[in-house]
Amino acid sequence: MKNIVIIGGGFAGAYIAKKLEKNKDFNVILIDSKNYYEFTPGILRTLVSPKHAKKIQVLHTHYLKKAKVVVDCVKKMTEKEIITANKHKLKFDYLFICSGSSYNAPFKEKNIVNLTRTRHIRDYYHKLDVAKKIIIIGGGIVGTELAGEIIDFYKGKNEKEIIVIHKHDKLMERNHEKTIDYADKFLKKHNVNILYNETALNYENNLVKTDKNRKIKADLVFLCTGITPNSEFIPKKLLNSEKQVNINEYFQVLDNKSNKPLKNIFAAGDITSIKEEKLAQNAEKHAKLIVKNINLIENNKEPKSYSPEKRIIVISLGRFNGIFQYKNKFIITGLLPGLLKTLIEWKTMRRYKL
Ligand SMILES: Cc1cc2nc3c(=O)[nH]c(=O)nc-3n(C[C@H](O)[C@H](O)[C@H](O)COP(=O)(O)OP(=O)(O)OC[C@H]3O[C@@H](n4cnc5c(N)ncnc54)[C@H](O)[C@@H]3O)c2cc1C
DSSP: OEEEEEEOOSHHHHHHHHHHTTOTTEEEEEEESSSEEEOGGGHHHHHHOGGGHHHHEEEHHHHOSSSEEEEOOEEEEOSSEEEETTOOEEEOSEEEEOOOEEOSTTSOOSSOOTTHHHHHHHHHHHHHHHOSEEEEEOOSHHHHHHHHHHHHHTTTSSOOEEEEEOSSSSTTTTSOHHHHHHHHHHHHHTTOEEETTOOEEEEETTEEEETTSOEEEOSEEEEOOOOEEOOTTSOGGGBOTTSOBOBOTTOEEEOTTTOOEEEEEEEOGGGBOOSSOOOHHHHHHHHHHHHHHHHHHHTTOOOOOOOOOOOOEEEESSTTOEEEEETTTEEEEEHHHHHHHHHHHHHHHHHHHO
Protein backbone atom coordinates (compact mmCIF):
# COMPACT_ATOMS: atom_id res chain seq x y z
CA MET A 1 0.00 0.00 0.00
CA LYS A 2 1.21 3.50 -0.82
CA ASN A 3 0.78 6.24 1.76
CA ILE A 4 -1.10 9.22 0.36
CA VAL A 5 -1.11 12.31 2.54
CA ILE A 6 -3.33 15.28 1.68
CA ILE A 7 -2.96 18.58 3.53
CA GLY A 8 -6.20 20.59 3.56
CA GLY A 9 -9.79 19.49 3.06
CA GLY A 10 -11.08 22.37 0.93
CA PHE A 11 -12.10 22.32 -2.74
CA ALA A 12 -8.89 20.66 -3.95
CA GLY A 13 -7.99 18.40 -1.01
CA ALA A 14 -11.47 17.00 -0.38
CA TYR A 15 -11.84 16.11 -4.07
CA ILE A 16 -8.46 14.36 -4.20
CA ALA A 17 -9.16 12.41 -1.00
CA LYS A 18 -12.62 11.33 -2.19
CA LYS A 19 -11.28 10.06 -5.51
CA LEU A 20 -7.99 8.48 -4.43
CA GLU A 21 -9.50 6.55 -1.51
CA LYS A 22 -11.19 4.39 -4.16
CA ASN A 23 -7.81 3.04 -5.24
CA LYS A 24 -7.24 -0.18 -3.29
CA ASP A 25 -3.47 0.30 -3.41
CA PHE A 26 -3.64 3.63 -1.60
CA ASN A 27 -3.82 4.33 2.08
CA VAL A 28 -5.26 7.87 2.09
CA ILE A 29 -4.90 10.29 5.01
CA LEU A 30 -6.55 13.72 4.92
CA ILE A 31 -5.20 16.27 7.40
CA ASP A 32 -7.27 19.37 7.91
CA SER A 33 -7.27 21.99 10.62
CA LYS A 34 -11.06 21.74 10.66
CA ASN A 35 -13.14 18.57 10.61
CA TYR A 36 -15.47 19.53 7.78
CA TYR A 37 -15.59 20.49 4.14
CA GLU A 38 -17.14 23.87 3.50
CA PHE A 39 -18.48 25.58 0.42
CA THR A 40 -16.61 28.84 1.05
CA PRO A 41 -18.53 30.96 -1.48
CA GLY A 42 -21.61 30.42 0.72
CA ILE A 43 -20.00 31.84 3.87
CA LEU A 44 -21.18 35.37 3.22
CA ARG A 45 -24.79 34.26 3.49
CA THR A 46 -24.14 32.80 6.95
CA LEU A 47 -23.39 36.32 8.15
CA VAL A 48 -26.98 37.37 7.56
CA SER A 49 -28.52 33.95 8.06
CA PRO A 50 -26.46 31.77 10.48
CA LYS A 51 -28.57 28.66 9.87
CA HIS A 52 -27.23 28.66 6.31
CA ALA A 53 -23.98 27.17 7.75
CA LYS A 54 -25.68 23.76 7.93
CA LYS A 55 -26.21 23.83 4.18
CA ILE A 56 -22.59 24.55 3.32
CA GLN A 57 -20.68 22.34 5.77
CA VAL A 58 -20.27 18.58 5.86
CA LEU A 59 -17.98 16.48 8.06
CA HIS A 60 -15.04 14.91 6.24
CA THR A 61 -15.94 11.59 7.85
CA HIS A 62 -19.32 11.75 6.13
CA TYR A 63 -18.12 11.68 2.53
CA LEU A 64 -14.87 9.76 3.07
CA LYS A 65 -15.58 6.07 3.41
CA LYS A 66 -12.06 4.64 3.67
CA ALA A 67 -9.62 7.50 4.09
CA LYS A 68 -8.39 8.43 7.56
CA VAL A 69 -9.17 11.96 8.70
CA VAL A 70 -6.73 13.70 11.01
CA VAL A 71 -7.92 17.01 12.44
CA ASP A 72 -4.69 18.83 13.10
CA CYS A 73 -2.54 21.63 11.73
CA VAL A 74 0.57 20.81 9.69
CA LYS A 75 3.54 22.70 11.08
CA LYS A 76 6.45 21.31 9.08
CA MET A 77 7.15 19.28 5.98
CA THR A 78 10.20 17.63 4.51
CA GLU A 79 10.53 15.63 1.30
CA LYS A 80 9.56 12.48 3.18
CA GLU A 81 7.22 13.35 6.00
CA ILE A 82 5.00 15.98 7.56
CA ILE A 83 4.77 16.97 11.22
CA THR A 84 1.64 18.36 12.83
CA ALA A 85 0.97 20.67 15.79
CA ASN A 86 0.04 17.60 17.86
CA LYS A 87 3.41 16.06 16.95
CA HIS A 88 2.03 13.49 14.54
CA LYS A 89 4.69 12.42 12.06
CA LEU A 90 3.36 11.03 8.82
CA LYS A 91 5.52 9.53 6.10
CA PHE A 92 4.21 9.63 2.56
CA ASP A 93 4.73 8.13 -0.88
CA TYR A 94 2.68 10.93 -2.42
CA LEU A 95 1.97 14.30 -0.78
CA PHE A 96 -0.70 16.76 -1.93
CA ILE A 97 -0.47 20.30 -0.57
CA CYS A 98 -3.95 21.83 -0.72
CA SER A 99 -3.83 24.22 2.23
CA GLY A 100 -5.46 27.10 0.33
CA SER A 101 -5.41 30.70 1.44
CA SER A 102 -6.86 32.83 4.20
CA TYR A 103 -9.13 35.84 4.14
CA ASN A 104 -9.32 38.33 6.88
CA ALA A 105 -11.77 37.40 9.61
CA PRO A 106 -14.59 36.55 9.59
CA PHE A 107 -14.49 34.94 6.18
CA LYS A 108 -12.26 31.94 6.53
CA GLU A 109 -10.93 30.38 9.69
CA LYS A 110 -8.03 28.02 9.83
CA ASN A 111 -7.00 27.41 13.40
CA ILE A 112 -10.51 26.88 14.67
CA VAL A 113 -11.75 23.34 14.74
CA ASN A 114 -15.29 22.01 14.94
CA LEU A 115 -18.39 24.10 15.29
CA THR A 116 -16.67 26.97 17.04
CA ARG A 117 -16.77 28.41 13.56
CA THR A 118 -20.52 28.66 13.37
CA ARG A 119 -20.64 30.27 16.79
CA HIS A 120 -18.02 32.73 15.65
CA ILE A 121 -20.02 33.70 12.60
CA ARG A 122 -23.14 33.97 14.72
CA ASP A 123 -21.30 36.57 16.82
CA TYR A 124 -20.88 38.65 13.70
CA TYR A 125 -24.51 38.03 12.81
CA HIS A 126 -25.64 39.64 16.06
CA LYS A 127 -23.21 42.51 15.63
CA LEU A 128 -24.39 43.01 12.07
CA ASP A 129 -28.01 42.88 13.11
CA VAL A 130 -27.66 45.77 15.55
CA ALA A 131 -25.19 47.78 13.45
CA LYS A 132 -26.48 50.85 11.69
CA LYS A 133 -23.39 51.91 9.79
CA ILE A 134 -21.13 49.34 8.14
CA ILE A 135 -17.80 49.77 6.38
CA ILE A 136 -16.59 47.22 3.88
CA ILE A 137 -12.90 47.59 3.09
CA GLY A 138 -12.23 46.22 -0.39
CA GLY A 139 -14.50 46.27 -3.42
CA GLY A 140 -13.41 43.01 -5.01
CA ILE A 141 -15.83 40.12 -5.54
CA VAL A 142 -16.03 39.30 -1.82
CA GLY A 143 -16.68 42.91 -0.70
CA THR A 144 -19.25 43.43 -3.46
CA GLU A 145 -21.06 40.15 -2.68
CA LEU A 146 -21.07 40.99 1.03
CA ALA A 147 -22.71 44.35 0.35
CA GLY A 148 -25.28 42.50 -1.83
CA GLU A 149 -26.12 40.05 0.98
CA ILE A 150 -26.59 42.84 3.54
CA ILE A 151 -28.77 44.86 1.16
CA ASP A 152 -30.91 41.83 0.32
CA PHE A 153 -31.39 40.60 3.88
CA TYR A 154 -32.19 43.96 5.44
CA LYS A 155 -34.29 45.32 2.59
CA GLY A 156 -37.27 47.22 3.96
CA LYS A 157 -36.41 46.46 7.61
CA ASN A 158 -33.54 47.67 9.71
CA GLU A 159 -31.70 48.91 6.58
CA LYS A 160 -27.99 49.63 7.02
CA GLU A 161 -25.85 52.48 5.87
CA ILE A 162 -23.04 50.83 3.90
CA ILE A 163 -19.74 52.37 2.83
CA VAL A 164 -17.33 50.50 0.56
CA ILE A 165 -13.73 51.74 0.55
CA HIS A 166 -11.92 50.57 -2.56
CA LYS A 167 -8.39 51.49 -3.58
CA HIS A 168 -9.06 51.12 -7.32
CA ASP A 169 -11.28 53.22 -9.58
CA LYS A 170 -13.62 50.30 -10.34
CA LEU A 171 -15.22 47.52 -8.32
CA MET A 172 -13.89 44.01 -9.17
CA GLU A 173 -11.48 45.70 -11.58
CA ARG A 174 -10.23 42.53 -13.33
CA ASN A 175 -13.68 41.74 -14.71
CA HIS A 176 -15.67 42.81 -17.76
CA GLU A 177 -16.83 46.45 -18.01
CA LYS A 178 -20.49 45.37 -17.99
CA THR A 179 -19.95 43.35 -14.81
CA ILE A 180 -18.27 46.29 -13.14
CA ASP A 181 -20.94 48.71 -14.30
CA TYR A 182 -23.84 46.51 -13.16
CA ALA A 183 -22.35 46.03 -9.69
CA ASP A 184 -21.62 49.74 -9.34
CA LYS A 185 -25.17 50.70 -10.33
CA PHE A 186 -26.71 48.00 -8.13
CA LEU A 187 -24.85 49.14 -5.02
CA LYS A 188 -25.48 52.82 -5.67
CA LYS A 189 -29.18 52.17 -6.29
CA HIS A 190 -29.28 50.71 -2.80
CA ASN A 191 -27.59 53.79 -1.34
CA VAL A 192 -24.16 52.24 -0.86
CA ASN A 193 -21.51 54.93 -0.73
CA ILE A 194 -18.48 53.71 -2.71
CA LEU A 195 -15.25 55.56 -2.01
CA TYR A 196 -13.09 54.86 -5.05
CA ASN A 197 -9.33 55.41 -5.25
CA GLU A 198 -9.13 55.46 -1.49
CA THR A 199 -7.17 53.16 0.80
CA ALA A 200 -8.07 52.31 4.35
CA LEU A 201 -4.88 52.68 6.36
CA ASN A 202 -5.98 51.28 9.68
CA TYR A 203 -8.95 50.74 11.85
CA GLU A 204 -9.22 50.94 15.56
CA ASN A 205 -12.37 50.95 17.65
CA ASN A 206 -14.33 50.90 14.41
CA LEU A 207 -12.83 54.18 13.32
CA VAL A 208 -11.39 53.76 9.83
CA LYS A 209 -8.68 56.16 8.70
CA THR A 210 -7.99 56.50 4.99
CA ASP A 211 -5.13 57.87 2.90
CA LYS A 212 -7.32 60.87 2.08
CA ASN A 213 -7.27 61.90 5.72
CA ARG A 214 -10.82 60.78 6.18
CA LYS A 215 -11.92 59.31 9.50
CA ILE A 216 -15.12 57.33 9.34
CA LYS A 217 -16.86 55.93 12.36
CA ALA A 218 -18.82 52.74 11.84
CA ASP A 219 -20.54 50.17 14.03
CA LEU A 220 -18.99 47.28 12.14
CA VAL A 221 -16.05 46.95 9.77
CA PHE A 222 -15.39 44.10 7.36
CA LEU A 223 -12.00 43.59 5.79
CA CYS A 224 -12.34 42.07 2.34
CA THR A 225 -8.88 42.68 1.01
CA GLY A 226 -6.48 40.17 -0.47
CA ILE A 227 -5.71 36.60 0.36
CA THR A 228 -2.60 35.09 1.93
CA PRO A 229 -1.43 31.57 1.06
CA ASN A 230 -1.45 29.12 3.99
CA SER A 231 2.17 28.17 3.42
CA GLU A 232 3.85 28.76 6.80
CA PHE A 233 4.80 25.07 7.10
CA ILE A 234 6.36 24.80 3.62
CA PRO A 235 10.15 25.13 3.19
CA LYS A 236 11.11 28.50 1.64
CA LYS A 237 12.95 26.79 -1.22
CA LEU A 238 9.55 25.62 -2.54
CA LEU A 239 7.87 29.05 -2.39
CA ASN A 240 7.88 32.11 -4.64
CA SER A 241 8.09 35.72 -3.43
CA GLU A 242 4.32 35.73 -2.82
CA LYS A 243 4.65 32.68 -0.55
CA GLN A 244 2.84 30.48 -3.07
CA VAL A 245 4.12 27.00 -3.91
CA ASN A 246 6.03 26.87 -7.18
CA ILE A 247 4.76 24.11 -9.42
CA ASN A 248 5.25 22.84 -12.97
CA GLU A 249 2.46 22.17 -15.51
CA TYR A 250 1.79 18.76 -13.87
CA PHE A 251 1.29 20.35 -10.43
CA GLN A 252 4.55 18.87 -9.20
CA VAL A 253 6.25 21.09 -6.66
CA LEU A 254 9.46 22.74 -7.87
CA ASP A 255 12.63 23.28 -5.92
CA ASN A 256 13.70 26.91 -6.50
CA LYS A 257 17.39 26.15 -6.41
CA SER A 258 17.54 23.23 -8.82
CA ASN A 259 14.27 24.12 -10.63
CA LYS A 260 13.63 20.38 -10.64
CA PRO A 261 10.28 18.89 -9.66
CA LEU A 262 9.82 16.79 -6.54
CA LYS A 263 8.08 14.01 -8.40
CA ASN A 264 5.88 12.75 -5.58
CA ILE A 265 4.85 16.11 -4.10
CA PHE A 266 1.97 17.98 -5.73
CA ALA A 267 0.11 21.18 -4.93
CA ALA A 268 -3.35 22.34 -6.00
CA GLY A 269 -5.73 25.25 -5.48
CA ASP A 270 -5.13 28.70 -4.02
CA ILE A 271 -1.72 27.73 -2.63
CA THR A 272 -0.15 27.37 -6.08
CA SER A 273 1.89 29.87 -8.10
CA ILE A 274 -0.33 29.48 -11.20
CA LYS A 275 -1.15 32.87 -12.73
CA GLU A 276 -4.94 32.75 -12.67
CA GLU A 277 -7.82 33.90 -10.45
CA LYS A 278 -7.87 32.03 -7.16
CA LEU A 279 -11.23 30.35 -7.54
CA ALA A 280 -12.94 27.25 -6.18
CA GLN A 281 -13.55 26.12 -9.74
CA ASN A 282 -9.84 26.34 -10.53
CA ALA A 283 -8.96 24.42 -7.36
CA GLU A 284 -11.34 21.65 -8.47
CA LYS A 285 -9.92 21.62 -12.00
CA HIS A 286 -6.42 21.19 -10.54
CA ALA A 287 -7.64 18.38 -8.31
CA LYS A 288 -9.34 16.58 -11.21
CA LEU A 289 -6.22 16.65 -13.35
CA ILE A 290 -4.01 15.58 -10.46
CA VAL A 291 -6.20 12.53 -9.80
CA LYS A 292 -6.08 11.64 -13.49
CA ASN A 293 -2.31 12.10 -13.57
CA ILE A 294 -1.67 9.98 -10.48
CA ASN A 295 -3.51 7.12 -12.16
CA LEU A 296 -1.45 7.66 -15.34
CA ILE A 297 1.82 7.83 -13.42
CA GLU A 298 0.92 4.67 -11.49
CA ASN A 299 0.38 2.95 -14.83
CA ASN A 300 3.71 4.23 -16.18
CA LYS A 301 2.02 6.60 -18.60
CA GLU A 302 2.76 10.26 -19.34
CA PRO A 303 0.80 12.75 -17.19
CA LYS A 304 -1.29 15.47 -18.85
CA SER A 305 -0.32 19.12 -18.54
CA TYR A 306 -2.48 21.99 -17.28
CA SER A 307 -2.93 25.39 -18.84
CA PRO A 308 -4.94 28.14 -17.13
CA GLU A 309 -8.15 29.34 -18.76
CA LYS A 310 -10.60 32.14 -18.08
CA ARG A 311 -13.59 30.62 -16.29
CA ILE A 312 -17.26 31.40 -15.89
CA ILE A 313 -17.75 33.59 -12.85
CA VAL A 314 -21.05 33.89 -11.04
CA ILE A 315 -21.26 36.83 -8.66
CA SER A 316 -24.26 37.08 -6.35
CA LEU A 317 -25.83 40.31 -5.19
CA GLY A 318 -28.05 38.76 -2.54
CA ARG A 319 -30.31 35.79 -3.22
CA PHE A 320 -32.20 37.18 -6.17
CA ASN A 321 -29.74 39.18 -8.18
CA GLY A 322 -26.34 38.57 -9.66
CA ILE A 323 -23.94 38.56 -12.59
CA PHE A 324 -22.96 35.67 -14.83
CA GLN A 325 -19.76 36.30 -16.73
CA TYR A 326 -18.65 33.86 -19.41
CA LYS A 327 -14.87 34.03 -19.82
CA ASN A 328 -14.88 37.83 -19.61
CA LYS A 329 -16.90 38.00 -22.87
CA PHE A 330 -20.58 37.35 -22.35
CA ILE A 331 -22.57 38.77 -19.44
CA ILE A 332 -26.03 38.03 -18.03
CA THR A 333 -27.33 40.03 -15.09
CA GLY A 334 -30.36 39.92 -12.80
CA LEU A 335 -32.41 37.17 -11.18
CA LEU A 336 -31.05 34.17 -13.12
CA PRO A 337 -27.39 34.49 -12.02
CA GLY A 338 -28.54 35.08 -8.44
CA LEU A 339 -30.45 31.79 -8.47
CA LEU A 340 -27.65 30.04 -10.35
CA LYS A 341 -25.23 30.73 -7.51
CA THR A 342 -27.59 29.00 -5.06
CA LEU A 343 -27.91 26.10 -7.51
CA ILE A 344 -24.11 25.72 -7.76
CA GLU A 345 -23.91 25.63 -3.97
CA TRP A 346 -26.64 22.97 -3.77
CA LYS A 347 -25.05 20.86 -6.54
CA THR A 348 -21.58 20.99 -4.98
CA MET A 349 -22.82 20.14 -1.50
CA ARG A 350 -24.94 17.29 -2.85
CA ARG A 351 -21.75 15.62 -4.09
CA TYR A 352 -20.41 15.59 -0.54
CA LYS A 353 -23.61 15.12 1.44
CA LEU A 354 -25.04 12.11 -0.40
C1 LIG B 1 -16.11 34.78 0.81
C2 LIG B 1 -15.55 34.06 -0.36
C3 LIG B 1 -16.31 33.92 -1.52
C4 LIG B 1 -15.80 33.21 -2.61
N1 LIG B 1 -16.58 33.05 -3.72
C5 LIG B 1 -16.15 32.28 -4.74
C6 LIG B 1 -16.99 32.02 -5.86
O1 LIG B 1 -18.12 32.51 -5.95
N2 LIG B 1 -16.53 31.22 -6.85
C7 LIG B 1 -15.29 30.65 -6.80
O2 LIG B 1 -14.93 29.90 -7.73
N3 LIG B 1 -14.45 30.90 -5.74
C8 LIG B 1 -14.85 31.68 -4.72
N4 LIG B 1 -14.03 31.93 -3.65
C9 LIG B 1 -12.65 31.39 -3.66
C10 LIG B 1 -12.61 29.93 -3.21
O3 LIG B 1 -13.25 29.78 -1.99
C11 LIG B 1 -11.16 29.45 -3.13
O4 LIG B 1 -10.54 29.67 -4.37
C12 LIG B 1 -11.12 27.97 -2.78
O5 LIG B 1 -11.63 27.78 -1.48
C13 LIG B 1 -9.71 27.41 -2.87
O6 LIG B 1 -9.74 26.04 -2.61
P1 LIG B 1 -8.48 25.31 -1.95
O7 LIG B 1 -8.82 23.87 -1.91
O8 LIG B 1 -7.24 25.73 -2.61
O9 LIG B 1 -8.37 25.88 -0.47
P2 LIG B 1 -9.44 26.04 0.69
O10 LIG B 1 -10.80 25.81 0.20
O11 LIG B 1 -9.09 27.32 1.35
O12 LIG B 1 -9.08 24.84 1.67
C14 LIG B 1 -7.88 24.79 2.35
C15 LIG B 1 -8.02 23.87 3.54
O13 LIG B 1 -6.74 23.66 4.13
C16 LIG B 1 -6.83 23.76 5.55
N5 LIG B 1 -5.52 24.16 6.05
C17 LIG B 1 -4.88 25.33 5.87
N6 LIG B 1 -3.65 25.30 6.44
C18 LIG B 1 -3.53 24.07 7.00
C19 LIG B 1 -2.50 23.42 7.75
N7 LIG B 1 -1.34 24.03 8.01
N8 LIG B 1 -2.73 22.16 8.19
C20 LIG B 1 -3.90 21.52 7.91
N9 LIG B 1 -4.90 22.09 7.20
C21 LIG B 1 -4.71 23.34 6.76
C22 LIG B 1 -7.95 24.77 5.78
O14 LIG B 1 -8.57 24.58 7.01
C23 LIG B 1 -8.92 24.41 4.63
O15 LIG B 1 -9.81 23.40 5.02
C24 LIG B 1 -14.50 32.64 -2.54
C25 LIG B 1 -13.74 32.80 -1.38
C26 LIG B 1 -14.25 33.50 -0.29
C27 LIG B 1 -13.42 33.64 0.95
